[in-house]
Amino acid sequence: MSAAIETDVAIIGAGPIGLFAVFELGLLDLKCHLIDILDRAGGQCTELYPEKPIYDIPGLPIVTGQELVNRLLEQVKPFNPQFHFGEMATRLEKLEDGRWKLATDAGTEIIAGVVVIAAGAGSFMPKRPPVPGIEAFENAGDGVGVHYAVRKMETFRGKNILIAGGGDSALDWVINLAPLAKSLTLVHHRDGFRAAAHSVNQMRELEAAGKVKFHVASVKAIHGEPGKMTGVTLAGHDKSEWQQDADAFLPFFGLTIKLGPIAEFGINLHENLIPVDTARFESQTPGIFAIGDINTYAGKLKLILSGFHEAALMAQAAFHVCRPNEKLRFQYTTSSSNLQKKLGVS
């Protein structure tokens, strides 16, 4: 593991509000590191509605989710934020010098004066099929048991693989893994797929060539010892059931939002939201701020524009935590040559 990173602010969540926080903190010379379990910035905007138009961003009569995120990324560029994508913030601990140490599941450690939780409704995680005892087969090791993503294709060589789902990920992995699997079975609830037409055609060709078996069915049970899966029970729509050998089960049903590890940070929560005051947007743990969809206060609206406002006020308060002996000057970006220098425009 590499040495811990030291910075001013660690932000959990690179959704629109986490991104705008970088801007507001940057104007005050506070440097940020952001952690997001997704592999790119944008949170709900890019994950749930990249192509849909948003009409209530002040000054932007119409902007799609993806466009808004692109513009935010451009806006924060002068501040050179450091992103840690594909990582889950899992542990938060207070250090003796009053700063915080935030750790991720990938081993990254960030030491910061302030932690900003901009975690939305929580982190995006793969949907887990409602098969009894499925958890026991997760993290069973390379190429065996239940996997929600394929990291190394080679680990699945020579295995009996079962894939479930009908979207692009399911079909892409059918196509990619079929050549190296011992056997590959695809199950889906209907004989039709939302995946791209060319992927569906390729899958059908593999099926015709006997390289892939396809059933309109779902997984009812997993057999084997926890950690060592041997097969599954499949059920068709006519309720007929049969068993099949499988070393690995790969369900691809997209993502869902779960609060995740934040619940264990020891911060006061109210119905999975973080209560904050409306002057500082600080949680009941000093030094830990919460902005955007994750916070709650009287009159809260889960809107992007509200999150932007919260980010601006939070930044002022965070400054005083990080730089207790410095005075903060209120300045406009329009007229302050000091701010303009930071933005790289003067």
Added chain:
Amino acid sequence: MKIIATDRNGKVHELEGRDGWSVMEILRDGGLDIAAECGGACACATCHVYVNDGWFEKLPAPSEAEIDMLDMALAVEPNSRLSCQVICSDETDGIKVTVAPE
């Protein structure tokens, strides 16, 4: 107009529908545990319900977009629908739905 909804614990709720609102909105406002993460944009499949007792056949057929999005739902059955795409009206008075497992 009524909606008879069974939650994940098997408890039956009798809810008052509102003309033009989606069944998802009524379930959510009624306090049932339904994620509906995308708020009704047909983009998440976390508002999945089973439509029971012959009501499935009585509803207008699902759109192409809904059928596609159902591919991302878990434990889909022939009577599965995304409740954000089922709109309350006089025709749906008394509709019976069960919230699908998470």
